[in-house]
Amino acid sequence: MLKVGKYRCAFALLVFSVIACFSAPSVQLDTVQLAMVKQKIHEGVASERTLAAYKDLLGNAEQLLTMENPTVMDKSIIPPSGNQHDYLSIGRYWWPNPETKDGLPWIRKDGKTNPETQTDAVDRNRLSDMTNGIKNLSLAYYFSEDERYAQKTISIIKTWFLDEDTLMNPNLEFAQSVPGNPEGRPFGILDGRAIASIIPDAIDMLSTSPNWTADYDLKMTRWLSDYLKWLTESDLGKEEGEQENNHGSWYRFQVASLAHYLGDKPLVKKTVELTQQSLDRQLNSNGGQIHELARTRSFFYSCFNLEALTNIAVFGDEAGMDMWDFESEEGKSLALAINYLTPVIGGQDWAHASLHGADVSYIVPILARMSAHTDANEYSKVLTKAIAILVKKERETGSMNKVLQELSLKTTIGY
Template sequence: MPSLATILRALTLTLTFLAAPCKAVGITSYANMFFEPSDVINSTWFENSQWAQEMAISWTRKLALNGPWSVTNKTVMAKSGDVHDYLSYAVYYWPNCTSVGNTTALTSEEVWDECPYYRRDGVFNPDIHVVEDNEAMANLTDSVYLAAMAYIGTGDSAYSQHINDAMHTFFVNNATRMNPSIDYSQVIRGPGTQGGRRQGVLDMRGLAKAVSGVLVLRELEAPEWTDETDQGFVQWATDMVTWLETDDLALAEKAASNNHGTFYYNQLCALYALLGENDKAISALNEFYNSTFPGQINANGDQPLETARTRPYHYRAYNLAALTTNARIGDYVGLSPSGWNRTTTSGATMFDALKFAMAQNASTTNEDAEINQLNPTIAAVASKFGDPDGAYAAFLKASDPYYPGQPYFALNAGVSDSGIRQGLLRTTYGAVPAQPTKGSSWGYKRHERSRRRL
């Protein structure tokens, strides 16, 4: 039986993969993901994954309490002065005001503009959240894919309406839309122009999640997903692709050899998939596997560029999540040979990287709280290639005693539930906190279409 500490951690930990925390307590924001409409539409596995569906519904409703989101909600602007410009601050940079020469206390704005900032790798500066565009993007993209799952599971039009309204607000409405560029992302504050950095392109990684949800609504021809929103988002995506293909910041991020480069292709190829430009997605993925990927994994499965960081357990899982997303997009667009089986210069595959990562002790680098960051990737690999020795299921159960209740479980057909079922939790683990359920408390009836606020 898992320890009490493990159980409590699995129940209460909200994982965040950089500095984009969800305001809704208890929601896990996976590093990234992409799924095809066929993974959820007319899928017996998805239909039977009731516990995971219920969690997706619960998370959607929690997130929706803070939406719809917009970059225009901020009160601190980028140096452009345009409220529509996405803005975020470099997460590991801290001010050093000893050289400023002030005789009175500095205001926050004076600190941001006058004090030089220096890097403390792995140490988050909490005042980056004075601007919440990063959080808005994370919450938006999480809510879209989760609401798509909820819509499939319930048939309730409130979820498809939520997707339409959230996407229209963030990408289409002229009053609230984000400009299709990331010229002021991961800004290092202090003296100077305070322009964006190539690392800021990473902030858009969640577009793969949003595209997954939109593809589901398109496939179902959901009436709540309007032509205006679809066409507006297509135009935004077209412009964003142009920025990703041509801007100096974007091209520098594309050339990054670590997880930054992997995530660059996540968002670019997801947008290609949205636009129906599968040939371009295939070309871009081949470029990734022939240029960036070959140097990422050693023969023993180590990812040296991620291991070198101050939080190696996290960053190995992080890049693996991006590799999984690229492989799944590749499956959707018809990439051959499959991204799953591509090899690095050393002859290693992402499976070797996963095996190595699973064998590491998170405690060695004080990363116990990060233990289940590997789980969505493990589930995806087990679904795709099986788990003949049960190693994947054993890891999932040990790191998260309730993993069949995670939304990713419903997206990965065939993954073992290790005998963990919602109705057996009390007999398995003893008294447990109440689990989210559909029913009288929310008034849902499966496949009954209705229009109401979430």
């Protein structure tokens, strides 16, 4: 039985996706909460949902044991550099130009994914397979302590990041490229967000495995340091950092995440300050996100941007900067932006373009973070309503919601 009401008195403890109070330099995971979930699983007192999520996690991990390790060397399109080790992807919303004989240069159709951009001819799917595989296997290892999962995680890491014959160079010079345009694009840096959010925590969880060596740790620190240097010093990185929409937010998340993991506290503080300053340029007076509302999937992108902003706010805690309650001179704040979205949970229609509707799942992680990091009880109440909507849909469809399922493995709160 799914009991949503149990959330009401416990949301102050909730942490989903990110928190900054770890003994180790974790990025996205609360090690204290994970330890409590692990204990409940092994004592057989975890909630029905948590046990089901754990079973699915182990099932996925078993399948991943036989997965061929992804590598950038397997793409069939060679990057403009001529170096197969350079990551290459094509912007998902770009299509052949019907006005030219050769279809070049491709043109943009916002919100409409071109299937040709998602093939194995480029690296996007392999990057996703790599990060998702590492995420699932490392978490399965943490909960089960089954060394097979650690060994496979390490094997994937070695193939993608460390082995000279198969590694990815620590840059995104040719990410989200456009056929017919030989120049690199800053927007492809968005592809790297999974590396910054998943890999540091996976390394943290692998630290207890006898198969994870000091040499691996040193080499991964070097790779992540080189990638952070590229982000902050390259022309493309600097240009992406100037973007005023979700691209700029996710760029700053990557910088803050890697700086946090590598112990560069001044850079963390600087990045949080830049994020605070960006709010005036991102939000209108009502809290609507100017650039995201112009998109054809406006609700998704509004939540997508807020996911990055609230992730950065967690790093602000470490830097002694309270971004949760921060308000600019123009009155712009995270709360203002979130409050612009929450009427949807109460049944109000979303007044902007949204190709796939206003899916409440998108906002749940954001509300969970706000509820955990602020004293405003309103977010706990709204989150309870949002979860109730998702649980109702679960009962109607007979399938568990992925957001709630993942949440159940990262917090001890039952529902």
